[in-house]
Amino acid sequence: MARHAHVSVATVSRVVNGQKVREDLAKRVLASVAILGFRPNRTAQRLRLTTSHLWALIVPDFENSFFTRLARGLEQICLPRNTCVFVGSSDDDSQKERHYLDVAIAERVGGVVIAPSSDNTDLSGLIDAGIPVVIVDRALPGNPYDTVLTDxxxxxxxxxxxxxxxxxxxxxxxxxxxxxxxxxxxxxxxxxxxxxxxxxxxxxxxxxxxxxxxxxxxxxxxxxxxxxxxxxxxxxxxxxxxxxxxxxxxxxxxxxxxxxxxxxxxxxxxxxxxxxxxxQNPLDMGRLAGERILFQQQEQGNAIAELFEFTPTLGGLNWTL
Structure with missing residues (x-):
């Protein structure tokens, strides 16, 4: 089916499960369905739609305490739901980041929280696979994803x-x-x-x-x-x-x-x-990112992306003029 329509297997899955994909891709899949007489396997569908208990957090530098605390906030959402988080540090290297994204797709994780390495970070593979995505710390220009930032x-x-x-x-x-x-x-x-x-x-x-x-x-x-x-x-x-x-x-x-x-x-x-x-407030940012992953899972591709911006505060004043 995927080969016939010249699309990915994930795209076929999203179309036959009624999830949103680009209009041109959907038309190609539906045309192939008609030509090949495709009938979905409902048992396999249910297995694919089962929410994974593994999420991915991809950050530029896990040695930075901001991202360590953000991971802790995300973990506070995951643990009560018997979900684990694996962490990848991209080092602002697009190839390392791509590796972790590919792993996330291959493992069919339940969600990805990512601080992009650059404006060119490509998350379309996650969307094609039906994996919820939340961006943290660094905005992607013109992106259609939930985003959690500091002002x-x-x-x-x-x-x-x-x-x-x-x-x-x-x-x-x-x-x-x-x-x-x-x-x-x-x-x-x-x-x-x-x-x-x-x-x-x-x-x-x-x-x-x-x-x-x-x-x-x-x-x-x-x-x-x-x-x-x-x-x-x-x-x-x-x-x-x-x-x-x-x-x-x-x-x-x-x-x-x-x-x-x-x-x-x-x-x-x-x-x-x-x-x-x-x-900043990385604990709350991590918790909110986790909550948005859960919301996207519930909406099954129908959630509207939102921007959430936290207000920073001044602390640690130790002026001794």
Whole structure:
């Protein structure tokens, strides 16, 4: 049947089970049904429609405490329902991400929660297989999937407002590798700086969202002789790298600099020392993602995709001017 219609087996399954697929694909399958006289095997149908007790969580970096806590929130939805979660760390590598997506499809998981590695992440295979999908942390432009995010623009604005109110005047921004999350955080910060005109962004550098990325950027700034009194980082792991670099290359400077970034309270190393944290709520985000998977399972392909955006809060104020 699938070969005759030139579509995947999953697409045939969705059509004969009355689930939504692209109109052109549905027409090809129905034409093949008529030509071949196909009659569905109801026993096999029931087996295929049984909800799997295995879900997949695919994230860029499981060493990041944000994703660890998001996984815990997702687990809180799964465990009472006798469901397990396997975790894949894509390392922002599209090939690794594709591997985990292929595994999820092959295992017929009950749902996939994913923080996409890039704007080009292709989730159509999951949809063809009838697997519920929820995107977390990073939006996919123009996507038709449930999406659970933080209001990252607002988070960047919070960071700029509190650096300004704490009396800092020359800041450097360390943004992660290009993705909607880091871009919105930087945009919110820059827009707020432009409005109040009291704080100046003296340099914007880009890292890789990992410790070594923050380390390399600060070392470069020190070598260039850039003068700054504060640091805004769009990612918590890069903030660790910033602190390590300052300890190695400018230990006396650290106690006189202000720092603001995301989810710093989750990392004991970053407590105190003029730290402020823009806090997200990954536990609730993970729980909501799990609830949306359950909702999609109940709706069997008829659920309307929704965007859910959490408001960040300012925490960890330890300014000692």
């Amino acid at each position: 990252n623009f607002a988070g960047g604005a919070l960071a700029a407002n509190y650096l300004t109110s704490a009396g800092y005047r020359k800041t450097v921004c360390i943004a992660g590798s290009p993705n909607p999350t880091s871009e919105q955080r930087l945009a919110g910060f820059a827009a707020t700086v432009e409005k109040n005109a009291m704080l100046e962004i003296v340099s914007v550098k880009y890292g890789n969202n990992r410790i070594e990325g923050g380390y390399a950027v600060i070392r470069q700034l020190l070598e260039e002789g850039v003068v700054f009194d504060s640091v805004f980082a769009t990612n918590n792991l890069m903030t660790i790298g910033v602190i390590k670099a300052l300890d190695d290359w400018a230990a006396m400077s650290r106690d006189h600099l202000g720092f603001v970034g995301f989810d710093l309270n989750e990392i004991p190393l970053l407590a105190g020392k003029r730290m402020a944290s823009i806090d």
